[in-house]
Amino acid sequence: MTRWMKFAAAMLCASALPALAQPYPSRPVSIVVPHGAGGANDAIARPFSHAIGARLGQSFIVDNRAGAGGNIGTGYVARGTPDGYTLLLTVGSSYTISPFLYKAVPFDPLKDFEPIGMVATAPYVLVVNPALPVKTVQELVTLARSQPGALHMASAGNGSLDHLLGEMFKSAAGVDMVHVPYRGASAANTDLVSGQVSVTFTSWPSVMSFVNAGKLRLIAVASPARSPLLPNVPTIAETVPGVSAISWYGLFAPAATPKDVSAKLRTETAALLKDKAFQETLKAQGAEAATVDTARFSEIIRTDLQQWARIVKATGAHVD
Structure with a gap:
């Protein structure tokens, strides 16, 4: 009986070896x-x-x-x-x-x-509601300086890259825009399209469809250099040095x-x-x-x- 139990145990261990040796990923x-x-x-x-x-x-x-x-x-x-x-x-x-x-x-x-x-x-991008009378970064800076606190800047939430990039822009450009945090980029973009807010800094994938449909206006990319995906779109830093993120x-x-x-x-x-x-x-x-x-x-x-x-x-x- 003892020999048989040892034999059975050995066979059990042997049968488990293929499972242990399965290459990753096995599930x-x-x-x-x-x-x-x-x-x-x-x-x-x-x-x-x-x-x-x-x-x-x-x-x-x-x-x-x-x-x-x-x-x-x-x-x-x-x-x-x-x-x-x-x-x-x-x-x-x-x-x-x-x-x-x-x-x-x-x-x-x-x-x-x-x-x-x-x-x-x-790329991160600067986009605005089409009703806003600006087509360049300089025009946005000029408008914001002429109306301190009048423009509302949406973000995906407090401390998001959207928010911090916007704060970088405000500081470097010397403008005052009111930050409006949302719970995620989707909600922010919805209100931007409807005109509840005027400006946002956000990732290109999240607004690409809106821009292509003419529901938002693309102003600039926030990359340090022009993006191969958007080669004809200027960078923010070309007008406001020091503002970039990817x-x-x-x-x-x-x-x-x-x-x-x-x-x-x-x-x-x-x-x-x-x-x-x-x-x-x-x-x-x-x-x-x-x-x-x-x-x-x-x-x-x-x-x-x-x-x-x-x-x-x-x-x-x-x-x-």
């Missing part, structure tokens, strides 16, 4: 988007999840966990099991600004995650994720970003496939954290 992977469906972050995550899943032969499922400026979903992944089956795809503004806006943030951007790769970038979207895994899993995700993500069909898919969403490697991505994260810490302090923006 569906969740990509948490810490913002609501239909936003720019979601618009990048869905084609990415479909394409990376096709490359790896497994389902990658978008899981929208919105709230608290992205903190809820980001914190959820930070506390998750580091096995590669729960990942984070987030926009840089949430990842690098939130730690300085909230008194209690449920994640540490440097300690709780390891960057897999920057997936995409998208929106990036990155894929992260929880810290302590197995090295072979992280390496596979990095390799496949990098290969996908070179795929022409995927690049065209992103362009249709108003974004570009990222071209930086993981090391450079890590440097950008650290630089952004330092920059936004200074700007949040200077503007006095806070949420709590």
Whole structure:
């Protein structure tokens, strides 16, 4: 009986070995988007999840966990099991600004995650309601100076990149516009289209359809240089130096994720970003496939954290 029990135990262990040796991913992977469906972050995550899943032969499922400026979903992944089956795809503004806006943030951007790769970038833009009699940055500055406090500037919320970029513009241009925070870019854009507010600084993917339909007027891009997506549109900095920002979207895994899993995700993500069909898919969403490697991505994260810490302090923006 003893020999038989030992034999049975050995067979049981042997039968488990193939399961243990299954290559990653052997089951569906969740990509948490810490913002609501239909936003720019979601618009990048869905084609990415479909394409990376096709490359790896497994389902990658978008899981929208919105709230608290992205903190809820980001914190959820930070506390998750580091096995590669729960990942984070987030926009840089949430990842690098939130730690300085909230008194209690449920994640540490440097300690709780390891960057897999920057997936995409998208220009931030200055847009206005078509009824506003301005077509250039200089005309907007002139109008705002002539009517201090008369123009209302919408944002996706206190401390959002929209808000902070607007504050940068107001300070650098010497103008007074009233900030009107909303709960997300969608609500802000709705009121901008209806004329309840006059101006906003926002990501190109979130307003591209409105601009193309003539419901909003595109004035300038906030990128440091002109965007390949909008080559004929001037930058804000050409008129008001020092005002620039760009929106990036990155894929992260929880810290302590197995090295072979992280390496596979990095390799496949990098290969996908070179795929022409995927690049065209992103362009249709108003974004570009990222071209930086993981090391450079890590440097950008650290630089952004330092920059936004200074700007949040200077503007006095806070949420709590």
